[in-house]
Every structure is written in C-alpha cells, then in structure tokens.
Amino acid sequence: MNAYSEKRDQEQPGPAQSSRILIMTPVAAEQEAVLRGLQGEPRFDVAIAGVGPVAAAIATTSALAAGSYGLVINMGIAGGFQGRAEIGSLVVSSEIIAADLGAQSPDGFISLDELGFGTARVPAHAALAGRVAEALRAGGLPAGMGAVLTLSTVTGTAEAARELAARIPGAAAEGMEGFGVASAAYSSGVPALEIRAISNAVGPRDKAAWRIQDALAALEQASSILREVL
C-alpha cells in the first residue's frame, strides 16, 4: 500500500460543503432523460461526461472547477451481470472499480492495488447509496446495490463476462465512465455515487438485444425520485 491508496481507503470526503448536486452522463440522450426526471429542480446540474473514463474524468474536473457541489453522481445506461442486475433494473454503486486497470499474467489478472501502484477502487458514499437504493425501491423501481465496474472496452464475450464476475464477486454492472467521474470527484474532496440503468446483459455482443429506450425510461424515473430524496 502507498500513500495514495491509503488515502483512498479512508472514509469518503466529509460533510458536504454545498447542497448542489452534479450529475455526469456519458451522452446527450442520457442527459435528456435525467433532465426530464428532474423536472427543472434547480439544485441539480447535469453535464455530459463523454464516453470512457478519461473523457469522464476531464469533463468532471472541469465541471467541478466551475461550480460548488456537495455530491457528484455518474448516471447512464450499463451492462448488467447475469443473475445480479436484469435489463430495465437500476444499480446503485456500493463501490466503483476500474476493472481493467492492472496487468495480465499467465496466472491471471493483477490489479493496480496488487501491483502497488495505487488503487483501482473508489468507495461510493455508503449512507447515500443505501438511502437512494431504498428510495428507488420504495418508488416501485427494481433497484439493487453492488459494485459497478468501469472498463475502457465493452465486454463482448461470455468468457470475459465470466472472468470478471469471478474475479470481482460483488460486480453487478459494467459501464465505461464511473471510475473517471468518481476519481475526479474524490480528488476535489466531493463524494461520488454511480447509478446505472441496465440496457443489456454483460456478455456476447448482441446489439438487437439492447434495450436502450427501456434503460433511458428507468433513468428518467430514477431521476424524479432523486429530486425528492437528495
């Protein structure tokens, strides 16, 4: 463990200094769904992160520099791990993990943490994550909590999906931006959450099976509940 990972292992940033909330979505369709759900609630800003962890980290850093926020949430569509998050359901992050940050070896994947170069995990704000998941369920939405993985490449084979699920037992969903958004928030001392609506199963690429409109509708419904609970 080094100083960087020790810092990350500590509690999330302390009491929020601002009641404003920044939501980062990968693309405009997700931003529009979230804005419809928020119905003009002025405490929220919704900005576009771009696709992938690097674009997301840069965009989040810029948005945080331009305003004062007490919470950052990455919202978007995502893949769900079989048996853990069904299509159309929502996943609230217990942890945000850069699942491909590390090294391959003949004996398996070695994470950044194991390599001793920092950490590939950002804890979500635990109390808030629990409160949000509970509120979503109380609002009639199928919502669970679990680790949300960030990968730079969408998983596209059954073998890769099985490897990830076995290597990261709590994994519920997979997106491409969460770790970038959460790392930027953490560096600015702001707690982070990820909320994903499941559009497809993690596994063999089958574009016809993606349910993007259903996932966008779930994002909109979740946002209207966030407006009440946060």
Ligand SMILES: O=C(O)c1cccc(C(=O)CC[C@H]2O[C@@H](n3cnc4c(=O)[nH]cnc43)[C@H](O)[C@@H]2O)c1
């Ligand atoms: O090439 C295709 O078939 C295709 C069709 C629609 C969307 C895509 C994407 O790659 C979208 C990536 C975008 O959506 C999030 N996302 C959604 N599902 C997953 C997933 O299973 N694994 C990783 N990311 C996913 C992601 O956060 C991006 O913002 C491709």
